[in-house]
Amino acid sequence: MTALQAHLPALQVVVPMLSAPLAMLLREHRLSWTLATAASLCAFAIAIALTLAVFDTGGMRYLMGSWPAPFGIELGVDAMSALLLLVVTGASSLALIAGASSLDREIEVERQPLFYAAWLLALAGLCGILVTADAFNIFVFMEISALASYVLIAGGPDRRALLAVFKYLVMGTIGATFYLIGVGLIYLMTGTLNLDDIVYRIDEVAELKPILIAAGFISVGLALKAAIFPLHVWLPNAYTFAPHVVTVFLAACSTKVALYVLLRFNFVVFKPYLEGHDLKFAIFALPLALLAILVGSAVAMFESNLKRMLAWSSVAQIGYITLGAGLVSVAGLTAGLLHIFNHALAKAALFLALACLAVSVSKLRIENIGGIAKRMPWTMAAFVLAGLSLIGVPGTAGFISKWYLITATFDSGSLGVLLVAVIVVSSLMAVVYIWRVVECAYFREAEEVQSAREAPLMLLLPTWAAVLLNFYFGLFPGVPLELSSSAANLLLGQVP
Amino acid sequence: MYYAVTIALLVTMALALLRALLGPSVYDRVLAVNMIGTKTVLLLSVLSFLFGRPDFLDLALAYALINFIGVLAVLEFFRVRAEQDKSDANTESR
Amino acid sequence: MNFLGIYYYWVFAILLMVGFYAVIAKLNLIKKLIGLSLFQAAVFLLYITVGKVEGGTAPIFASAAGERLFSNPLPQVLILTAIVVGISTTALGLGIIVRIKEEYGTIEEQEIQEIDRQ
Amino acid sequence: MTIVFGVFLLTLMLVTAIAIVRTQNLFVAVMLSGIFSLLLASNFFLLDAADVALTEAAVGAGISTVLYLSALALSAQHEHAPYSSHRLIALAVVSFTTLAVIYATFDQPRVGDPAAPVHQHVAPWYLEMTRDAIDIPNVVTAVLGSFRGYDTLGEVFVVFTAGIGVLFLLDKPGARHSQTQTVGQVRLRHYLIPRLVGRMLIPFILLFGLYVQFHGEYGPGGGFQAGALVAASIILYALLEGETRALRALPRRLLTLLIASGALLYCGVGVAGILLGGNFLDYSVLADDPVKGQQLGIILIEAGVGITVTGVLLSIFHAFAARGRF
Amino acid sequence: MIILLLSLGAAWLLWSGLYKPLLLFLGGLSCLLTFLLARRIDYFDDELYGLHFSLRLLRYWFWLGGQIFRSSIDVSRIVLHPKLPISPRVIDVKAEAGHPFDVVTLGNSITLTPGTLSIDVHEGVIKVHALTEAGARDLASGDMNRRVAEIRKD
Amino acid sequence: METLLDILSWLLLTIGGIFVFIGGLGALRMPDLYTRMHAASVTDSIAPILIFVGIMLQSGLSLASVKLAAILLFLLLTGPTASNALASAALLSGYKADGPAASEEDAGK
Structure with missing residues (x-):
């Protein structure tokens, strides 16, 4: 076991990756589902082991092919990647378990093995981004995960999924190419691709124009992938038309991982050397974050398609995370990172509840779910509780991160009041849009949902697991909090 | 002297490109693509000697091959389209 | 000499512009995809340009090459990978386009959106 | 002098690119992008990137033209409305980007300056270590296969993902299979000359593909290019003799197996590294002599790349072709 | 078949050009693989057997080379002529040799010679587009046709 | 002898280059598709022969020469085949082959 321990960073990627071709070869959809779930759980276990290792030693390094660091590709796991790894692998496992009964409705049985293979590849790609410490390697794995998620979204039964995917593909490729340009410029000036090595060597050339432009390109490219406010246009439709469990998976992971890379580049690579970087970053990040929060929440309030409503809410939540980062302080970053974790929990639970609803309701529009709470009490209860977490009611995970966010903003001086006001207003908006659903489901007369039945157990279990996790981490926020605060310290270069 | 040939090839490529841009028919463009392909093969062969690396002739062969397949694919494309037009007359009018 | 060298960078910039413009401004989906490949091709050009060493030769040891100066192999490796990524994206995009055409009967973005609105 | 050639080619490229964007006939655009690829490849060759030039030719001028054509055969050939209403915004965004890039060029080192930082840090190490630790002539292959083998693993899986994606999208059960049989049969059989010459050449193209595969260590080439060439030869056969016969020679089941087994082979070599006591993708432990082990590892993973790429490209081609028309 | 294997x-x-044992082994493997695939794609039906490498073929090639050179100069003169004196026409040439392979040889030789271009082959009749009347007359005289037919005469 | 070979090969290369250029010019000047193809076939047949033979004389009897010969053979096989394919495709879709007055319309609808 100890022998394997050292290989954990590599295995984190290799396990799902290796399972993908196998899942494709298995012709029977049940078998390939089993394999995919097993691989995903295995990846989750590895993520937990890595987290423990991070608590023990502060981080792990791994040399691919045993070549020394700046020359070969190096993997590195620290607090920040561990946090995200937990989110990604956990969400994937939950969604896959839920998918066993949900996916049959949306994808033909014959095509499912391919679907699961794509799922595993998406997972492998996301893990790959998180564990690597090489700028170009990030690009490669970003493309794996991106291509795989296009496939996953295109699995949606509605034909509008296709156009949504195409837009996502175009945007995603532009983002990736921007990133590639940025990396190229950095490489041009420093001659290396290893992140740590770049940090070490960028010092001499940091004042030069190419580095500045590189910072711009990388930030914009990743912002596109992370759906940061004005560049979010691909997100609502992509989330809306994807198969339900895919939305669970992607909403929790893909944009967050892009954010992770964005933060990493900006804080570790550029911040120490670019003059006035903090200020520039804040100037760009804060207004966009505020706009994202307000616009996202506002649109969500008036949206009657439930999935799209939650997708817009995601835009707003990404705004919270950027807001935390835009404060450029340890407290702010901690809050932002913590919100990555907690928002993933809340959104996963909400989208899972929607997946449950979809079992009985063909169109997930607010008009169509009148009185459904009587027929599907467990599902709606889960939805309400997860909604509480999204709003940020005390006792839930959502509260913790919002609390930290508010304290962090108060520290940031005169601007703080405004920011807090925005946070509060948007939380109220969240109350409104969650309430609309609740009102409709509980207090409206049952119309066309007479035949509705409670969702199958295989779907309810993961949903409730996610809901309970929301409360667990609301009451005992220890692990994610510790991870995010040490990650924030790491990003700002302070010894914790 | 390799230079002279190279220049001739480059100029001809430009001429062929001009043909591709002018058209007028799609076949002219395919012809231009084919010409540029052949010129590229020649260019590569000449250049690999100019650079003193004759082992790069592999590239020239690969280009020749790809070019050939490309033109045949285009031909097949035309055939398919002709058939299409025959089968449904009201397809995309001009 | 210096001007000619800079020329490479500028061509990269203009190609980037042309491709990017096609992606954003064109409505035909296939055209968008073609624009996307142009856009990526520009980046390939940047990398390879960066890897060139004056008076160098391709980084392959061979008897004919002798002990000459070699160009930088790393950008070439990166671009090999990037080209492959590019074609993969293109293939997937084309697959989606074919499906769109089957479902909607058109590959013009505007027309598709009109159909959806109905 | 070389740089003058380069500038000339670049100018041609620019003209082509602008023409591609301007033309409204999609077929013409595809043809022009074929030209663009060839020019780009020649430029790569001028810039000493032989491997990249080979790939660009095989991919850009070959495979992607075929793919575009087959997609085009299934859809319209003309753009309807040329530009979106957001044309000006687009122009503004694009100009801004371009200005940023041009701005960045001012402090950049001169092209080809041997003293530029790019050529200082990692690159010399690769050149040196390839000689010492791996001992194969092609440094690009050494970096690709071993030093940055993990990237290449990723690359293989990108291709793999694309293959899965296209199969997933287009292989809907029961979609128009009956029609395929009759249409696909005819193909180019009627054209005597192309058919005969083409058929005569197929084995040699195939052999050349395999040659490129196995000489990746010595000259330009390697798994990806070889995969593309081998796939091209089978595509040629399919063009000449019809889809059905090509599928009879290489059935789908086999292609799927190829796709998966190539990826598995690559991953397997990596895992073998772990099992034999090294790190993931460490080939030195594969044989008693580390140098031999490296060479063996590279051959194996290149084979994996080649197999997967062949399988994926052929599957994609067939998936498009099976849609009935092309 | 053996010819194919040998030529491969x-x-x-x-x-x-590298004769290391490993590469020779791989080479053998490749040849075998190609050969197997060639069998799978029905490479060996009778249409293709006709590769005769004989002296006569070589002689034909040299003759063809001469033809190409001559007509190239003709065409070049036309191209460089300010008025482009062309008089294009289409004629049908009936191949004397019956074997499809020979028809192909003839067709390609016609195309290879600048000034004439074979555009369609149907049941042994080749439709030829000629740039000038002289070129058409030349071809109609049947010199090339006869020579191609002679290659295979035993 | 050396110089003789050199002179000969330079001569061949130059003439090849000239033919290439003429072909390109012809492809531009000729009035319709088929006549353009005639011009193009100058660059497809005589020019490669001359250029490759020229280079072969330079490189002497080596593997490179064999490769050159192989490429040349390949080009001479595929070049006319491709032209033929193109011409028949044009014929198939009704591109008129009689005389210079062939339609100038864009056939690629």
Whole structure:
């Protein structure tokens, strides 16, 4: 076991990756589902082991092919990647378990093995981004995960999924190419691709124009992938038309991982050397974050398609995370990172509840779910509780991160009041849009949902697991909090 | 002297490109693509000697091959389209 | 000499512009995809340009090459990978386009959106 | 002098690119992008990137033209409305980007300056270590296969993902299979000359593909290019003799197996590294002599790349072709 | 079949130029693989057997080379002529040789010679587009046709 | 002898280059598709022969020469085949082949 321990960073990627071709070869959809779930759980276990290792030693390094660091590709796991790894692998496992009964409705049985293979590849790609410490390697794995998620979204039964995917593909490729340009410029000036090595060597050339432009390109490219406010246009439709469990998976992971890379580049690579970087970053990040929060929440309030409503809410939540980062302080970053974790929990639970609803309701529009709470009490209860977490009611995970966010903003001086006001207003908006659903489901007369039945157990279990996790981490926020605060310290270069 | 040939090839490529841009028919463009392909093969062969690396002739062969397949694919494309037009007359009018 | 060298960078910039413009401004989906490949091709050009060493030769040891100066192999490796990524994206995009055409009967973005609105 | 050639080619490229964007006939655009690829490849060759030039030719001028054509055969050939209403915004965004890039060029080192930082840090190490630790002539292959083998693993899986994606999208059960049989049969059989010459050449193209595969260590080439060439030869056969016969020679089941087994082979070599006591993708432990082990590892993973790429490209081609028309 | 296997082997050896045992082994493997695939794609039906490498073929090639050179100069003169004196026409040429392979040889020779271009082959009749009347007359005289037919005469 | 070979090969290369250029010019000047193809076939047949033979004389009797010969053979096989394919495709879709007055319309609808 100890022998394997050292290989954990590599295995984190290799396990799902290796399972993908196998899942494709298995012709029977049940078998390939089993394999995919097993691989995903295995990846989750590895993520937990890595987290423990991070608590023990502060981080792990791994040399691919045993070549020394700046020359070969190096993997590195620290607090920040561990946090995200937990989110990604956990969400994937939950969604896959839920998918066993949900996916049959949306994808033909014959095509499912391919679907699961794509799922595993998406997972492998996301893990790959998180564990690597090489700028170009990030690009490669970003493309794996991106291509795989296009496939996953295109699995949606509605034909509008296709156009949504195409837009996502175009945007995603532009983002990736921007990133590639940025990396190229950095490489041009420093001659290396290893992140740590770049940090070490960028010092001499940091004042030069190419580095500045590189910072711009990388930030914009990743912002596109992370759906940061004005560049979010691909997100609502992509989330809306994807198969339900895919939305669970992607909403929790893909944009967050892009954010992770964005933060990493900006804080570790550029911040120490670019003059006035903090200020520039804040100037760009804060207004966009505020706009994202307000616009996202506002649109969500008036949206009657439930999935799209939650997708817009995601835009707003990404705004919270950027807001935390835009404060450029340890407290702010901690809050932002913590919100990555907690928002993933809340959104996963909400989208899972929607997946449950979809079992009985063909169109997930607010008009169509009148009185459904009587027929599907467990599902709606889960939805309400997860909604509480999204709003940020005390006792839930959502509260913790919002609390930290508010304290962090108060520290940031005169601007703080405004920011807090925005946070509060948007939380109220969240109350409104969650309430609309609740009102409709509980207090409206049952119309066309007479035949509705409670969702199958295989779907309810993961949903409730996610809901309970929301409360667990609301009451005992220890692990994610510790991870995010040490990650924030790491990003700002302070010894914790 | 390799230079002279190279220049001739480059100029001809430009001429062929001009043909591709002018058209007028799609076949002219395919012809231009084919010409540029052949010129590229020649260019590569000449250049690999100019650079003193004759082992790069592999590239020239690969280009020749790809070019050939490309033109045949285009031909097949035309055939398919002709058939299409025959089968449904009201397809995309001009 | 210096001007000619800079020329490479500028061509990269203009190609980037042309491709990017096609992606954003064109409505035909296939055209968008073609624009996307142009856009990526520009980046390939940047990398390879960066890897060139004056008076160098391709980084392959061979008897004919002798002990000459070699160009930088790393950008070439990166671009090999990037080209492959590019074609993969293109293939997937084309697959989606074919499906769109089957479902909607058109590959013009505007027309598709009109159909959806109905 | 070389740089003058380069500038000339670049100018041609620019003209082509602008023409591609301007033309409204999609077929013409595809043809022009074929030209663009060839020019780009020649430029790569001028810039000493032989491997990249080979790939660009095989991919850009070959495979992607075929793919575009087959997609085009299934859809319209003309753009309807040329530009979106957001044309000006687009122009503004694009100009801004371009200005940023041009701005960045001012402090950049001169092209080809041997003293530029790019050529200082990692690159010399690769050149040196390839000689010492791996001992194969092609440094690009050494970096690709071993030093940055993990990237290449990723690359293989990108291709793999694309293959899965296209199969997933287009292989809907029961979609128009009956029609395929009759249409696909005819193909180019009627054209005597192309058919005969083409058929005569197929084995040699195939052999050349395999040659490129196995000489990746010595000259330009390697798994990806070889995969593309081998796939091209089978595509040629399919063009000449019809889809059905090509599928009879290489059935789908086999292609799927190829796709998966190539990826598995690559991953397997990596895992073998772990099992034999090294790190993931460490080939030195594969044989008693580390140098031999490296060479063996590279051959194996290149084979994996080649197999997967062949399988994926052929599957994609067939998936498009099976849609009935092309 | 054996011819194919041999020519594949020869092609590999000449092309590779590296004679390490490993590569020779891989080369053998490749040839075998190609051969197997060639069998799978029905490479060996009777249409293709006709590769006769004989002295006569060589002689034909040299003759063809001369033809190409001559007509190239003709065409060049036309191209460079300010008025482009062309008089294009289409004629049908009936191939004397019956074997499809010979028809192909003839067709390609016609195309290879600048000034004439074979555009369609149907049941042994080749539709030829000629740039000038002289070129058409030349071809109609049947010199090339006869020579192609002679290659295979035993 | 050396110089003789050199002179000969330079001569061949130059003439090849000239033919290439003429072909390109012809492809531009000729009035319709088929006549353009005639011009193009100058660059497809005589020019490669001359250029490759020229280079072969330079490189002497080596593997490179064999490769050159192989490429040349390949080009001479595929070049006319491709032209033929193109011409028949044009014929198939009704591109008129009689005389210079062939339609100038864009056939690629």
